[in-house]
Amino acid sequence: MSIYLNKKSIVLVQGITGREGLYHATRMRAYGTNVAGGVTPGKGGQTVEHFSVFDTVSDARARTGADTTVIFVPPPFAADAILEAADAGIGLIICITEGIPVHDMLKVMSVIPDSTRVIGPNCPGIITPGEALAGIMPGHVFSAGRVGLISRSGTLTYEIVDQLTRAGIGQSTCVGIGGDPIIGTVFVDCLRAFERDDATDAVVVVGEIGGTDEEDAADLIRRKHVSKPVVAFIGGRSAPEGKRMGHAGAIVSGSGGTAKAKIAAFESVNVPVADSPADIPSLIARALKLPARV
Amino acid sequence: MSIYLNKKSIVLVQGITGREGLYHATRMRAYGTNVAGGVTPGKGGQTVEHFSVFDTVSDARARTGADTTVIFVPPPFAADAILEAADAGIGLIICITEGIPVHDMLKVMSVIPDSTRVIGPNCPGIITPGEALAGIMPGHVFSAGRVGLISRSGTLTYEIVDQLTRAGIGQSTCVGIGGDPIIGTVFVDCLRAFERDDATDAVVVVGEIGGTDEEDAADLIRRKHVSKPVVAFIGGRSAPEGKRMGHAGAIVSGSGGTAKAKIAAFESVNVPVADSPADIPSLIARALKLPARV
Amino acid sequence: MRLLEYQGKELFAEAGIPTPTGKVAQTVEEAVAIMRANPAPSVVKAQVLIGGRGKAGGIKFANDERDVVEPAKAILGMNIKGEIAKRIWLEQRVDIAKELYLSITVDRQSKRPIIIASAMGGMDIEEVAATHPDGIAKYRIDPAMGYWPFVGRRVAKEAGIPKEVTAQFVDILGKLYKLFFDIGAMLVEINPLAITKDGRLIASDAKVDIDDNGLFRHPELEAWKTDLPSDPLEERARKTGLAYVHLDGDVGIIGNGAGLVMGTLDAVKAAGGEPANFLDVGGGAKADIVREAVNIVTADPKVKSLFINIFGGITRGDEVAKGLVEALGGGGWSKDKLVIRLTGTNEKEGRAVLQANGIKSVETMNEGAKQAVALARA
């Protein structure tokens, strides 16, 4: 088991004839993901690197039975690509694209059906180690296991997973939810999913400054919806107020959204917050009462 | 029992300080309806004919506990009034206004939550005889009983109900769904509700040319979702093709939507179709095996 | 409000949808002047709303200013299935390689705008639907979502639109949706949407029907109304806010509520008569509206009897009776050629007014229909 993605997932790549799309489609396939083909309008019928190319997602889904899509489409066209996938009945839409206008995502999220899960945008995707990779994560740092991970940051995730793997702690599923202000899937969604997942024993939440996603997650735990142990890390603790730090989401303003407030929220529900990514393995080991190998 | 409306319903009138709004609010109250007050922006705090006036539906609902609203607001502002009621959490919205732009209703119906029932626009409202009237129907022609009625036409409804009442056949609830191309509640919705209603033994469906509402109703019956007897009447059998006959909905074009097609659809599922409104009481009596008083 | 081709094409051009270069003319002289200014092989098209103008001879060709005289003469004033062509549209001919079909209308069932497209254009789409159902693509747009390019790509794929013109098709469909939405249309139709021999898409025809209820938001269209074919009585009724449709029979009909009026027409037909019209005074009609309704219906010289059928809800019986008395007082119609049936709200007050003025009323619709038919035959 796992959440959202597993070895049975049939994956499409939207924008497969683009440089990044093709590169990552190939890497996903190499990881073992069932990449059934891709979509590039006007290039239907072609083949690239043995991937079938379709004109529309609707057509691709009808011919391949795909249930998942990974979007590598330039920002001005990405909202259209997400809506196309939703309209075609794809249940899991992972949008890698960085730089989508916030108003496009407001529109997308207001009309997309509840039954459709969007991950991202501006995210590294999702991986169920040993089963499937749908995104741009470097597969080799992940290892199969029983710890779930949810993160607003891509590279910070790799950093933390690398530490976990080196410490012998494998992962059930890792979800990079993305760093934009408006994203499809938030911490609370993933926590609920991990709570239901038989293959997950504990969850690492990697947050950062800005927004109230971490506070919402703490609130879910407070309301007893999460029984499994959770440990957290908050990036950007040294960021000065009012400065935008790359992620559109990571801007500190007001009292909500500061690293301090987020750490306090987690600590108030007994979720240990790591000082450094390097401390996460030991916190997980303690939470799971693992042998003191780390 | 009854559908949608009963003596416990707490009713607001939007546009209560207008001529028609106030006139019908008074008539509804005289019929026995629990009219809790009305809404006219900018006139909150006033009292008209002992009705409290509120500035917003949200305010009115908070102070009266209203669950139903009847809208008498000029066409350019009616969509706003419907959305206001829905936003305020009113569960049953009856829009009497005639002449609302079709595109306004397209927008309204696309954003209104599934849990909100809209009846109309361009409809006479709904009555549960002996309990409550929410609309502009002439209450005195109705009588309490066990036959449900659904109609696309206002005055034709009164005509038919008058015949039923004279024949001693009372009504459980009568719903005027309205004559516009885009309406909130259609025959199929009401048939499902009457099927579930313990107080209803049979249903009269009063259709007219245009659209496929009648065909959809026949299809519901074909799929065995309606076990109670249904009798029908179709108005506009003599209307020439391509002529618009008052109701924006009643325009014949193409093969769908003709009186002929609708009558055939009903007859194919053994729903008797009356030649004249005057024949309906005898069809109902036969369907319910009532004594041959009619 | 259904628009003439030249009006629809003007809206298309404003919306950025490619159309052939063209101009409208009301006289042969204007047509000649247009051809003189733009000497090019052209099509001369009758501007009528009725379908089938091509078969009726309403479409001809001309190459220059001399050449246009005959076709212009022939078409201007032509009676096409009862509609007089008061204008012609002269447009430059395009070399057509293939004809597509594209329209957006309102789908009542889904409560959404519906796009209909086919690679089989130029013919009656209902015929295509009947004979080649697979050749037609349909897509219902969520108005909350609006049009996005993927919709156009999906429709193009499913309709079998040639790949080379798909990008143009997606662009035109987006503009057509915006026009449909902005103008509050019930229908926008391009049939045919032509592919020219040099690979361009161009709207060869334009059919636009605008929701009358939304016209108040488009005062700029007011000027076009006078160009539209109309029945003088229908026009007069429209100004009073009455829904009047002129028919061919001799029994004048007035009622309140479209359903009841249609039911009344049906009853008159069932009684062996022929309705002269449909007239719905609407909800809550006052005496002056009723008076005007009587005057309009009886202004039709074919009318031999008048049946007024009122079932009062928002309409009050006393107001109807008052209006009727006023109309009869004006001397335009005799109470002997009149049948009235009045029930519902304020029926007692209404009947009292009628009795006081010596007007008899009947109890039921069927009885009224029978009497009215008998009076027309008398």
Next chain:
Amino acid sequence: MRLLEYQGKELFAEAGIPTPTGKVAQTVEEAVAIMRANPAPSVVKAQVLIGGRGKAGGIKFANDERDVVEPAKAILGMNIKGEIAKRIWLEQRVDIAKELYLSITVDRQSKRPIIIASAMGGMDIEEVAATHPDGIAKYRIDPAMGYWPFVGRRVAKEAGIPKEVTAQFVDILGKLYKLFFDIGAMLVEINPLAITKDGRLIASDAKVDIDDNGLFRHPELEAWKTDLPSDPLEERARKTGLAYVHLDGDVGIIGNGAGLVMGTLDAVKAAGGEPANFLDVGGGAKADIVREAVNIVTADPKVKSLFINIFGGITRGDEVAKGLVEALGGGGWSKDKLVIRLTGTNEKEGRAVLQANGIKSVETMNEGAKQAVALARA
């Protein structure tokens, strides 16, 4: 992209939101000319993005062209909390009876635009929220539904907006939402929204923040960018598409991915150092981008050591290594004052390039942070 007051007011005026009559000036002479053309009691306001300009002396008054010289001189060039006022905005004074608050921003939690309004305007809204939570009305708009007048009426009622100006408030809010939507704003704020003594609503201030990701749809705003205060290095980075933020420390930092860079800043701080900057090369950076990143960070004279922390996903280690070698080859920085940590995609190839060029790398982020802090102190 945060706009200056005068830019925001220009957008407001175009959107039909009432604003005081005003003009912008860059010199005292311009200010005098403006007052000469429009002699009226005016407010002279420093055009800076930083808050609290009033308390800092950045708002003064003038009645005529002579009167304006002193305030203009005082404010032009004024340093307000580190930001230099390069322009002043001269606007005619209005007699204010009461001040309201109105804004629309993006609510991440509900994924909707949120309207915030209060009858207590003119002060810091967060302070109002803390002290008078009941005095603030919030409404989350479904973008699919858009703004409808009832929303304005509801917000006005809940915020306690005086009844006499509710109709104006509803109208202004509708226009503000349209502007918010059309311009792709993250924030539009009117504080105060003044009620004048003669009962009119007018926007006394204007704060507009536009989503940078949506700016490509608004080329018309390009010209305003040059008027905005900016750090020269931040400006240079922006042109290359790099996310660079200038800070006060001496440890230069380059990483890929905002989260990792922030984590790296945290690690440097935890190691007792002070970051000189935040620089995210983004996903999939090529060698030339990395080279430019090194050049930008080391162009800051305060930088004493450089820490490059790359965890490759979409970014490939070999490209980073190549860019770094190119930058060092340019002579701008010494490999002795450099710490690099490179892992993830193509890490082997990248390390091979580094080794071939005599650049040593560390294994972990914390180790890198420690070494970089030590180098800065050396």
